[in-house]
Amino acid sequence: MAVTAAPINTPAVERSPRYNPAEIEPRWQAAWDAQPELYAAEPPTSGKPKYYVLEMLPYPSGQLHMGHVRNYAIGDALARHMWMRGYNVLHPMGWDAFGLPAENAALKNNTPPREWTLANIAAMRRQMDRLGLSYDWQREITTCLPEYYRWNQWFFLKLYERGLAYRKNSKVNWCPSCATVLANEQVVDGCCWRHELVAVEQRELEQWFLRTTNYAEELLRDLDKLPEWPEKVRTMQRNWIGRSEGALVDFTVVPDEKDGRGHRFHPVKLNLTETFMEPEPEAVKISVFTTRIDTIYGATSLQLAPEHPLVAEFAAHSEELAKNIKGLLDEQKRAREMGVLGDLEKHGFPTGHFATNPFSKEPIPIWVANYVLMDYGTGAVMSVPAHDERDFEFAKKYKLETKIVILPRQVNNAEGVQKEPLLPYTEENSLLINSGEFTGLGCQEAQQKMAAYAEEQGFGKPSVTYRLKDWGISRQRYWGTPIPIIYCATDGLVPVPEDQLPVLLPEKIDITQEGGSPLARVPEFARVTCPKCGGIARRETDTMDTFVDSSWYFYRYADPKNSHAPFEAEKIAYWFPIDQYIGGVEHAILHLIYSRFWTKMMRDLGMVKNDEPVERLFTQGMVIKNGAKMSKSKGNVVSPDDMIARYGADATRMYALFAAPPDRDLDWQEDGVAGISRFLARVYRFATQAMPQAHAGRAQPLPQQLNALEQQLLRKLHQTIRRLTQEFEGRWHFNTCIAAIMELVNDLTAQESAIGQGAVNAAVLYSITRNLILMLQAFAPYLAAELWSQMAEDTPLLRAPWPVYDEALAAEDTIQIPVQVNGKLRALISVPVAISEEDLRAAVWADTKVQAAIAGKEVVKVIVVPGKLVNLVVRATSPTTPSTDAA
RNA sequence: GCGAAAGUGGCGGAAUUGGCAGACGCACCAGACUUAGGAUCUGGCGGGUAACACCGUGGGGGUUCAAGUCCCCCCUUUCGCACCA
Numbered sequence: 001m002a003v004t005a006a007p008i009n010t011p012a013v014e015r016s017p018r019y020n021p022a023e024i025e026p027r028w029q030a031a032w033d034a035q036p037e038l039y040a041a042e043p044p045t046s047g048k049p050k051y052y053v054l055e056m057l058p059y060p061s062g063q064l065h066m067g068h069v070r071n072y073a074i075g076d077a078l079a080r081h082m083w084m085r086g087y088n089v090l091h092p093m094g095w096d097a098f099g100l101p102a103e104n105a106a107l108k109n110n111t112p113p114r115e116w117t118l119a120n121i122a123a124m125r126r127q128m129d130r131l132g133l134s135y136d137w138q139r140e141i142t143t144c145l146p147e148y149y150r151w152n153q154w155f156f157l158k159l160y161e162r163g164l165a166y167r168k169n170s171k172v173n174w175c176p177s178c179a180t181v182l183a184n185e186q187v188v189d190g191c192c193w194r195h196e197l198v199a200v201e202q203r204e205l206e207q208w209f210l211r212t213t214n215y216a217e218e219l220l221r222d223l224d225k226l227p228e229w230p231e232k233v234r235t236m237q238r239n240w241i242g243r244s245e246g247a248l249v250d251f252t253v254v255p256d257e258k259d260g261r262g263h264r265f266h267p268v269k270l271n272l273t274e275t276f277m278e279p280e281p282e283a284v285k286i287s288v289f290t291t292r293i294d295t296i297y298g299a300t301s302l303q304l305a306p307e308h309p310l311v312a313e314f315a316a317h318s319e320e321l322a323k324n325i326k327g328l329l330d331e332q333k334r335a336r337e338m339g340v341l342g343d344l345e346k347h348g349f350p351t352g353h354f355a356t357n358p359f360s361k362e363p364i365p366i367w368v369a370n371y372v373l374m375d376y377g378t379g380a381v382m383s384v385p386a387h388d389e390r391d392f393e394f395a396k397k398y399k400l401e402t403k404i405v406i407l408p409r410q411v412n413n414a415e416g417v418q419k420e421p422l423l424p425y426t427e428e429n430s431l432l433i434n435s436g437e438f439t440g441l442g443c444q445e446a447q448q449k450m451a452a453y454a455e456e457q458g459f460g461k462p463s464v465t466y467r468l469k470d471w472g473i474s475r476q477r478y479w480g481t482p483i484p485i486i487y488c489a490t491d492g493l494v495p496v497p498e499d500q501l502p503v504l505l506p507e508k509i510d511i512t513q514e515g516g517s518p519l520a521r522v523p524e525f526a527r528v529t530c531p532k533c534g535g536i537a538r539r540e541t542d543t544m545d546t547f548v549d550s551s552w553y554f555y556r557y558a559d560p561k562n563s564h565a566p567f568e569a570e571k572i573a574y575w576f577p578i579d580q581y582i583g584g585v586e587h588a589i590l591h592l593i594y595s596r597f598w599t600k601m602m603r604d605l606g607m608v609k610n611d612e613p614v615e616r617l618f619t620q621g622m623v624i625k626n627g628a629k630m631s632k633s634k635g636n637v638v639s640p641d642d643m644i645a646r647y648g649a650d651a652t653r654m655y656a657l658f659a660a661p662p663d664r665d666l667d668w669q670e671d672g673v674a675g676i677s678r679f680l681a682r683v684y685r686f687a688t689q690a691m692p693q694a695h696a697g698r699a700q701p702l703p704q705q706l707n708a709l710e711q712q713l714l715r716k717l718h719q720t721i722r723r724l725t726q727e728f729e730g731r732w733h734f735n736t737c738i739a740a741i742m743e744l745v746n747d748l749t750a751q752e753s754a755i756g757q758g759a760v761n762a763a764v765l766y767s768i769t770r771n772l773i774l775m776l777q778a779f780a781p782y783l784a785a786e787l788w789s790q791m792a793e794d795t796p797l798l799r800a801p802w803p804v805y806d807e808a809l810a811a812e813d814t815i816q817i818p819v820q821v822n823g824k825l826r827a828l829i830s831v832p833v834a835i836s837e838e839d840l841r842a843a844v845w846a847d848t849k850v851q852a853a854i855a856g857k858e859v860v861k862v863i864v865v866p867g868k869l870v871n872l873v874v875r876a877t878s879p880t881t882p883s884t885d886a887a
Numbered sequence: 888g889c890g891a892a893a894g895u896g897g898c899g900g901a902a903u904u905g906g907c908a909g910a911c912g913c914a915c916c917a918g919a920c921u922u923a924g925g926a927u928c929u930g931g932c933g934g935g936u937a938a939c940a941c942c943g944u945g946g947g948g949g950u951u952c953a954a955g956u957c958c959c960c961c962c963u964u965u966c967g968c969a970c971c972a
Contacts, residue, residue, distance in 0.1 A: 232891070232967075239890095239968055246972080290972060303972090346970075371970045381972045390970055467971060585966085658912070659899055665965090667899060671913050674925090679912085681927095726903085736901065739911035746911090818907040823953045825907055863952050869906045873952050 019684035021648025025782040039134045041090040044574045051087035056583030057094045062120035064127045066623040073653040077778040084802035092557040094141035098546045102479045106511040113479045139560045143549035149481040150502030151566040164211045174203040180476045209470040216466045228616035233588040242467025246291035247451040249460035251355040253284040289377030294446035297435040298405035299382040305374035314351045324349040346371045358459040392424035406430040473545040478518035480543030488530035488537040517541040551598035577615045585619040621665040650780035651677040657734040697762030718810035720744045771803045820871040826853040
């Protein structure tokens with residue numbers, strides 16, 4: 001797709017003498033809209049190296065906010081820069097268009113979700129266009145359209161085939177405000193991620209899950225393959241995956257003698273250990289996960305989570321216990337609702353039962369404790385008060401036995417007698433005592449040997465536990481991807497055959513606030529015939545979590561119109577991984593862990609070759625105002641439209657890059673936008689005035705001999721190019737890039753009248769003006785386009801090569817060397833940059849200020865840092881110097 | 888509680904490698920043009936002083952000829968994790 005140059009470089013109308021973004025910007029926007037191929041990625045055959053730069057796709061709320069503007073301004077600057085660097089750039093945009101707000105809007109305004117969403121998309125698209133963002137709109141994707149979501153369904157079927165999607169009944173997080181289930185990742189501090197103050201409830205429901213835990217190990221390990229991700233994000237993901245290495249150990253419940261039958265429990269098969277069950281008598285085992293099996297001889301009780309199945313059995317035989325357990329559970333529920341679950345004081349109750357420690361063979365009491373979590377490990381822990389902080393606190397409260405079984409390797413006091421360590425003592429660099437045959441081993445060695453011993457003896461094994469849970473994707477909502485499953489009375493669970501995809505989301509639906517999945521109330525959707533037997537069957541009426549949509553959307557950009565497959569493998573092989581992904585840190589766990597999972601899953605399906613979707617990740621800071629995040633309730637929201645109307649898109653974008661480095665929070669100050677607007681007006685004035693003169697120097701070489709002014713201006717130009725080149729390659733401090741351009745422009749405008757009188761050679765002026773425009777493009781594309789058209793160049797601005805700086809021209813010939821006396825600045829001397837050290841010393845001694853500063857003192861040392869600074873270390877010549885006030 | 892990042896003029900920020908602290912912008916002050924400007928231009932602008940001196944990068948100590956930058960202790964703010972056995 002050849003890019004035609006003509007329309008782009010046509011100065012369309014008479015230029016106003018003053019900078020008028022309200023006139024310039026819409027005119028160029030229209031020109032760009034008429035040429036969508038201008039920003040289109042070229043095919044792989046273009047021979048250019050590829051560069052995939054991506055900003056996180058927005059939810060179409062209907063209004064861009066300043067956070068979006070900042071995000072896109074960063075991405076757009078980079079995309080434009082990389083184009084000029086000669087890359088084949090893919091810079092697409094789309095819409096994360098399913099989700100609850102559309103249903104809420106439907107309730108409020110009686111507008112169908114689809115209509116509402118598409119109208120919002122159109123509105124935001126207009127805002128993006130107005131900002132002059134260089135997106136390849138031919139690749140736009142909208143996740144709520146069947147062309148897209150059918151592939152969610154297709155993936156679901158693949159996952160189901162491979163057992164990676166499964167249905168199970170379990171306790172799930174329920175947000176009463178969203179009226180739907182949430183994934184673990186969507187619960188923040190016990191509350192819904194969208195409703196900060198709404199506590200998540202636990203409900204027992206049958207739900208679809210994706211087996212993210214299959215990839216737990218790889219998701220963790222491959223974080224090491226992402227050195228270009230912020231360390232903060234990697235740490236958050238590591239914490240979230242939460243790998244713990246340890247062992248499972250079975251404790252056997254001691255049969256109850258009072259009961260007479262010798263045994264009164266049913267055998268319970270805990271899911272982590274297979275237990276062979278004799279018919280009579282049945283040994284009941286409690287499996288425990290521990291990372292400190294080395295301290296097992298110090299276990300003085302077992303602690304079960306209140307929800308542990310065995311607890312219910314115990315309680316069935318004791319009214320008092322049943323009452324206590326109910327108390328614990330009620331308290332936990334209240335605490336969760338108030339969001340203070342973590343602050344609960346530890347407490348619990350003895351069950352009256354005992355279990356045998358398989359190592360020491362000693363019986364220890366079984367308790368129920370509120371600090372044991374049912375959803376981590378096995379829901380049961382061995383309590384070692386001497387060597388665990390939580391157990392210590394609990395044991396102290398209930399006066400449980402404390403047994404010390406590890407001691408420091410070194411004698412821990414001056415008397416040379418090993419004393420009891422301060423409890424709880426958890427140091428792993430210790431030795432075991434009172435631990436049977438393991439006494440004397442180091443902790444780490446003991447951990448290996450004891451886990452192996454447990455396995456040998458059949459009462460345990462080494463084990464790894466993760467905090468990461470499978471991803472629950474069922475949502476009891478309407479506006480999402482239908483899950484392609486059919487329930488048949490005869491055939492059970494039947495996947496929708498691939499050739500019947502997509503399962504279309506019905507558009508005619510009454511959104512009400514009634515409970516349950518809205519689709520269940522649409523008979524023509526829910527009622528279906530079984531694909532296998534043709535009998536009456538029922539569709540799954542839950543929809544998918546919208547994070548499914550965003551887990552793979554960036555692959556679809558590479559092949560957005562494909563109607564046979566989600567994408568073609570070769571296209572992915574060319575474009576992936578994403579070179580640069582830019583977005584807010586709020587998705588550090590959610591989107592960024594799901595999409596890593598999805599990539600690995602697709603790789604295992606043979607669809608992609610890359611292990612990771614994103615090579616480099618950049619998380620930009622928030623936009624704040626008056627020290628606080630912008631929000632309607634605080635009344636400090638600044639509207640992008642408003643800024644654009646007052647100052648133009650260029651000034652708005654440029655301010656978003658100028659006010660702070662992109663990774664830091666940015667305080668929005670409207671006066672600052674006005675400042676940028678004034679700066680752009682100066683650029684416009686200078687460039688337009690210089691243009692006729694500069695044209696005379698077009699295609700001319702720079703003169704052999706440069707006068708002082710030419711030299712000075714060219715030096716500044718090349719220093720500026722160097723600065724920008726390095727920043728784009730390195731740390732992205734666009735604020736200093738813009739400051740550097742301002743310095744250049746300040747130098748130019750200071751010489752405006754001299755330039756007007758012809759003091760600068762036309763070729764020099766041409767070079768300066770042209771390069772200034774090229775540098776400006778990344779930050780103020782409209783003004784750059786306008787001025788470029790005045791240059792009457794043939795190449796479209798976006799394809800013009802990025803200027804190369806000339807070190808020789810950038811080099812200073814004279815520099816100011818600071819001269820310090822005892823580290824304090826005393827003089828600045830002007831010397832040639834290439835001065836010899838000898839001459840520099842001579843110049844220092846010759847300087848009158850230096851002479852005054854060292855008069856009457858002895859110079860004991862001279863430090864010369866070539867090209868940087870001179871420091872004279874002096875001391876008073878003699879003790880008789882009249883500093884006599886030391887009386 | 889644990890971990891990470893940050894703290895520099897009235898404000899946003901700069902100082903990339905230990906080498907002139909405060910680039911650039913905002914605000915403010917003075918002036919020019921203008922028969923009353925939310926325009927433009929010129930100059931000033933860390934504190935202090937008549938001018939120097941001197942003081943100054945959260946606080947305290949240290950290393951060094953030289954510290955915003957390196958080391959130790961402390962304070963504050965933001966973020967992440969927080970019964971994970």
